[in-house]
Amino acid sequence: MVTKSENRRSFGVLNKLSHVALAVWAILIIYPLIFTFLAAFKNNTEIFIGNPFALPSEWDFGSFGRAWTEANVGQYFINSLVVVFFSTLGTMVLGAMAAYVLARYDFIGNRVIYFLFVAGLAFPVYLALTPLYIVVQELGLLGTHTGLILVYIAYSLPFTVFFLAAFFKTLPNAVAEAAMIDGASHTRLFFTVMMPMAKPGLISITIFNIIGQWNQYVLPVSLLPGGAEGQEKWLLTQGIASISTAAGYQADWPALFAALSIAIIPMIIVYTIFQRQIQSGLTAGAVK
Amino acid sequence: MRQGKYPFVIGFLIAPLALYAMFVLRPIAAAVQVSMTNWSGLSPNFDFVGLENFQKLIDDDKVWLAAKHHVFLLVTLPVITIALALFFAFLLNMGGGTRGGTMTGVWGSKFYRVVFFLPQVLAVVIVGVIFGRVYAPDGSGILNRFLELFGVDAVQWMADWGLWSILGVLVWQAVGFYVVLFAAGMSSIPAEIYEAAVMDGANRITIFFRVTIPLLMETVKVAWVYLGILAMDAFALVMVLSIDEGGPDGATTVLPVQIYKSGIRESDYGYASALGVALAVFTIIFAVLSLRGGKRDAVEH
Numbered sequence: 001m002v003t004k005s006e007n008r009r010s011f012g013v014l015n016k017l018s019h020v021a022l023a024v025w026a027i028l029i030i031y032p033l034i035f036t037f038l039a040a041f042k043n044n045t046e047i048f049i050g051n052p053f054a055l056p057s058e059w060d061f062g063s064f065g066r067a068w069t070e071a072n073v074g075q076y077f078i079n080s081l082v083v084v085f086f087s088t089l090g091t092m093v094l095g096a097m098a099a100y101v102l103a104r105y106d107f108i109g110n111r112v113i114y115f116l117f118v119a120g121l122a123f124p125v126y127l128a129l130t131p132l133y134i135v136v137q138e139l140g141l142l143g144t145h146t147g148l149i150l151v152y153i154a155y156s157l158p159f160t161v162f163f164l165a166a167f168f169k170t171l172p173n174a175v176a177e178a179a180m181i182d183g184a185s186h187t188r189l190f191f192t193v194m195m196p197m198a199k200p201g202l203i204s205i206t207i208f209n210i211i212g213q214w215n216q217y218v219l220p221v222s223l224l225p226g227g228a229e230g231q232e233k234w235l236l237t238q239g240i241a242s243i244s245t246a247a248g249y250q251a252d253w254p255a256l257f258a259a260l261s262i263a264i265i266p267m268i269i270v271y272t273i274f275q276r277q278i279q280s281g282l283t284a285g286a287v288k
Numbered sequence: 289m290r291q292g293k294y295p296f297v298i299g300f301l302i303a304p305l306a307l308y309a310m311f312v313l314r315p316i317a318a319a320v321q322v323s324m325t326n327w328s329g330l331s332p333n334f335d336f337v338g339l340e341n342f343q344k345l346i347d348d349d350k351v352w353l354a355a356k357h358h359v360f361l362l363v364t365l366p367v368i369t370i371a372l373a374l375f376f377a378f379l380l381n382m383g384g385g386t387r388g389g390t391m392t393g394v395w396g397s398k399f400y401r402v403v404f405f406l407p408q409v410l411a412v413v414i415v416g417v418i419f420g421r422v423y424a425p426d427g428s429g430i431l432n433r434f435l436e437l438f439g440v441d442a443v444q445w446m447a448d449w450g451l452w453s454i455l456g457v458l459v460w461q462a463v464g465f466y467v468v469l470f471a472a473g474m475s476s477i478p479a480e481i482y483e484a485a486v487m488d489g490a491n492r493i494t495i496f497f498r499v500t501i502p503l504l505m506e507t508v509k510v511a512w513v514y515l516g517i518l519a520m521d522a523f524a525l526v527m528v529l530s531i532d533e534g535g536p537d538g539a540t541t542v543l544p545v546q547i548y549k550s551g552i553r554e555s556d557y558g559y560a561s562a563l564g565v566a567l568a569v570f571t572i573i574f575a576v577l578s579l580r581g582g583k584r585d586a587v588e589h
Contacts, residue, residue: 018379022396025376026403028460032418033406035430039421048428094304101300105293113305120312124520124571126544127564128315130551131322135315154311157304186296215411217524218544222552237413241528244417256417263414271409275402282408283469 033264039257040064047253063254064262067243071252073259075232076239080214083145083235087152088209092202094153095160100190102161103168104176114165120158129222136223143230148223152213160205163284167201168194207274207281214267217241236263323561334558341562351563353538354546355570357451361458361519361542362574366512369459373466373511374504376404378496380467381474382482401471404464412461416528419457423529446531450540454525458518466511473507474500513578520571523548543567 039047040063041056068074101107102114132151133142141147171194179193195202220235226242234242240259271278323341327334345351380397407415422430423445432442445453477500485495501508523544527533533549534541543563551560 022376022379022400025372025463026400029403029406029464032422032430035421036418048426052428052430052433094307097300098304101297105297107294107297113301116313117308120308122572122575123312123316123568124517124544124564126521126523126547127568128312128319129547129564130557130560131315131318132311133552134318134557135311150307151311154307157308157312161304186292187299190300211409215413217411217413217527218548221527222548237411237524240417241413241524244420244528260414260417264410267409267411268406271406272402275405278409279401279405279468282465283472 033268036257036260036264040254040261042254042257044253047257060254063252063258066252066255067258067262071243071255071259072231072234072239073236073243073262076234076236077262079145079233080236083149083152084210084213086145087149087156087213088206090149090153091156091160091209091213092206095157095205096164096195096198096202097190098157099161099164100168100194103165104194114161117158117161120155121162125155125218129218133222143224143233145233148220148235151219151223152216155219156209156213160209163205163208164198164201167198171197203277204281204284207278208284211278211282319561319564321561322557323565325558327557328555337558341559342566344559345562345566350534350538350541350546351543351566354541354543357522357540357542358520358570360451361455361522362516364455365458365462365519366515368455369462369466369515370508370511372459372463373470374501374508376400376463376467377470377474378500381471382492382495382500401468404467406464407461408465410461412524413528415457415461416525419453419460419525420529423453446529446540447536450530450536454522454529454540457525457529458522462515462518466515469511470504470507473504477503509578513575516574516578517571520544520567520574543570 035052038056041059041061042050043060046054046056098113098117102110102117136142136147136151139147141150175193175197176189179189184193215237216235217237221238221241224230224233224235224238226234240263243256243259324336324338325334326337326340380400421428424430424432425444425447426432426442429442429445431445435441435443443449481499481503482495485499490498521544522542526540526542526545527548530540534545544567547560547563547567550556550563
């Protein structure tokens, strides 16, 4: 009897300790984000000398306006949306097409092409950074969104093809055969039969690509140089990195925190709504 | 039907393959070539210089510092992240003790899982800028203000503890991903195994070390490779967070930063490409070694 109740007591202590550990980590995650959001409403004095755990004395929304227009965050945000929309769309269309024929058609060179795509997974983007810069420059695409979109697609293909090829292989043959007997062409079979069947895999990898491309930093910072004209083309990540170094000189810290809030709040909202899909989409690669 | 197969296959492959060859394969091949030239980018002329760039690389103190930092991150980042993630995942899945013979998660485990994973969807650069305020050296830094509550003097985080501070951000962002990954692995372990262990009188700590971890070994190895690749990067954090982009005096520099600086900023294409080749070789050796280690253990398992 004694051992049993002692056992139960140690369980109780353990339970409390687990809660403490989990709560501490949760606070470590949330607090810097809340601080960022609150600091957008504070003034410089409050941010630097005031209590970092306090609420702003006045809820001044002006910093958001300054960040959006004067610091160009609005422009960067829209640029990011445009680039990620087209690059993810392109990645999914081209990736699905390549993955599909590689997974389901026997032809000479199939293995070689598949291997070429998958080999891309092993090379860090930094290996080819300088030559990539030169290639983009030679094509006259340096400093353009078109160039960046094409590069995003190319660098997203290895994982997309690898993942979707495995997925297309698992789809049943019977449906495809039935459609072929009905006289469907290869192209129609792909768009009307196989794509809908592959929907779960396509959703996972779309989420994976959207988040990966939205968060890209080294590619835009290398391929969209600054300058008076170039800066208009910047994406959100590089724009904010640049504002953060400038914030010290211009002494408009609330605007920097407003810019950060503008960048993270949409992500947090989207994540809260789609957290299940996002979690499985992002971990899909590791589970494979 | 055989008739139409090749036009279809070619039609579907041509665009992705062309794009991939143009922007990935060609630059990779060029990187190896250019690494043996003295091309500065400013002039159209350049000479083949053999392994001169690699000689320069070996003599470059910054490169050795960067390599040292990668080794440091390669050890600390996976160990700390995996340990924390395993611990949290276990608490979330089984911290609630046994109820009717089955293990249950602690109260609120759904909420924790959502919060822990959150940093994963934020851009590394943005996270870096936020942590710039956390690590601010004066009294305005969040961390220093917190330490002040305990009477600890302000710490010069990025000047004195640069690499550790960057490691802290990497861990902060990565843990949640592996919590979700491990939690999924743990929930796929059959309940009977736990029931049997509980019947044998095992407590939760014994179960964690004797049952859960051995059964999760495969997932842990995947995590190790992923975190190792992350340790080879760290570009965005070092660029926005450290003093002088990799400083002070190279104290936080990593190879991608050196590549970016010498290639994009200084147009020393030959040398930057040599650095790129070195990083790729480093990464591939790591991946091959960990995957090979993984395979041997899998056979024993």
